[in-house]
Amino acid sequence: MTIRNKLTLLFTSIIAALLLAFALVVYFSFSKNRENEYYSSLRHTAINKANLLLDAKVAPSVLQLIYRNAENSLFKEEVAIYDTSFNLLYHDAVDIDQVKETRRMIDEIVQKKEIRFYQGEMQVVGIFYHHHDQDYVITAIANDQGGYVKLRNLKYTLIISFFVAVFLIYIAGHVFSSKALKPVSDMVDKVEEITATNLDLRIDTGKEKDEISELAVTFNEMLDRLEKSFDAQKEFVSNISHELRTPLTAMLTELQVAVEKERSNESYKASIHHAISDVQKLVRLSNSLLDLAKANYDRTEISFKELRLDEVILDARSDALHDRPGYKIDISFEQEIENDDFISVLGNEYLLRVAFKNLMENGCKFSNANEATVSINYSNDKTILRFIDQGLGINETELPHIFESFYRGANKQFAGGNGIGLSLTKKIIELHKGSIGVSSMIDEGTVFTIELSHV
Template structure:
């Protein structure tokens, strides 16, 4: 990290010196310009006041000039260093010797802004790199399949197989692009997202129906843990589309990593909270993968068990944070995984 050193000076000593000098000037003028007898006191008073005004103004101007230079000097240094900072050298920071003045607070605030900018730029670079990599694989496979089919004549069955493979690659690209758009929406500021009253039981029904329609071999067992006619107990303030997206991802995650392709979803409420649990009896998640579970594009030890792009769990995490709820994960290798979401109901 490049260090830019900024020195700041206290101005209290100048204020103190100014006070002493003004008092001294007045004392000297009092002695020299106020004789006891022999002068017209009114004339002398006018002269004295004029001289005192001129000398005081001059003295205050000179001292104020040096005080201003002392105060603004570190600000000028900060400005010069800031002009040298670009997107390619965001690692530069400002170091402050004196931690007890306003200049130090300014530099610390600027350093904090640079920290956020550097993290954002690094995340953006990583995101673009990962997206490029994920898109390149299905696109390359699609192009290869089509080019190979043009090289020689094939039977109708061969052409059908080529079309099926190309369609599978196209679906993979579509799913990736949809996931990226949802990830972008979930990255918005909470104030930019429309929120309304949402019944979680209805969203879960929609999500489970969507999963089973898209995957004929998936099975979702939806269980309501409490019986009540008060729908407010399962109603929260949220965005229905994003919640449905998160639930679909969790259900699909349960199903695709389970040998029986099933997910058990349970909704219950207690003490002002609504709990939604997504459980399976699948292969589980290792401790190492658990540490990176919500990182975008991370593919753990289970990558060979099922296809994916590593977007789903990162998307779930961002949606959960937008809705200010908590998510806990309990997983055991070879026994299964349970995701528990806790919402504040209205």
């Protein structure tokens, strides 16, 4: 069942229940009021007839004649008057006697002063009547034909009105739910147009700031992430195929040349060393690609914990010196650390160590003396790291591209690499909600500045 139909049925059911409750209250209220009014009418008629008999001294035969000649004799009031000793003083129709009074009934009326009850569909009232120092008991019975007709007409009117109202409410609910869910229908139609070839399409968020608009905004943000991830994957596959082809082709060529004819041991050793060098390049490229893949994960999929950045930097320095013993990396604190929180962040230790190691190796690699310096500072809400080298510098036209995957500038002739390090570093810093910037001058050196928020 569609949401539109569910909303329509729910809306109709709620209103129908309210209408039914209202109709029942009206019907039973009217029924109770009819009953009470007719009991009052019976009581009034009984007392009037007693006054005619006792005060006006109208002969019983005359009262009975009036009774017999009255219209609607089948439903008219039948009155009987007794004294408290159960002696009948007057009766409209003794031969009919619909109440059939008993001594027990008379005593009950005397005790309770007034009783009311039904006899079939006819209403009966018994009254204790004190008149001129004498006590009397009056009973009256009648059928409220007119009241029952009105009650029946009201019932039919309420039933017909209820079903007509429910039908109209269902139609109105269907129209209302269709109008309310139209933005969702439009959203579904738009989503059906979006495929892998047109991920740039977006859903109209509309002018209203409601839940539907929030859903559209959230969906567009998801599409942004998907488009970015999809483009990154296409670029990644394209670039990695190129990067892997070069060392593999070199290895294949070297080995083919080596087996074409007999050579000296020195020639074979040289070929093996070249192959080993190419394999090492592949290993470094594979490790970099794995790290890049980790950095592309969703932040929620990576474990974070509180870390001291100075400790992570020391570990990264150890890793870099282990791989390149000839490098020199100095660490300096620009101001005294008064509180551990000033250099503590919420992050992933492995990824941050990879990022810092990349910057350290990058600084040493493009420095004539293979030296780099890491400066640690902090502000009220951020830790500031600067990776400084006195190397070749980066051309101003190349600065906007250095964080692109597999991009290598003009200084690639001075040192090997695969163009992944800086791109990987930037992704890691962004994953930690930090920022990275660079400033450089040719032949004077380069400074990479990282800012990460405190815990």
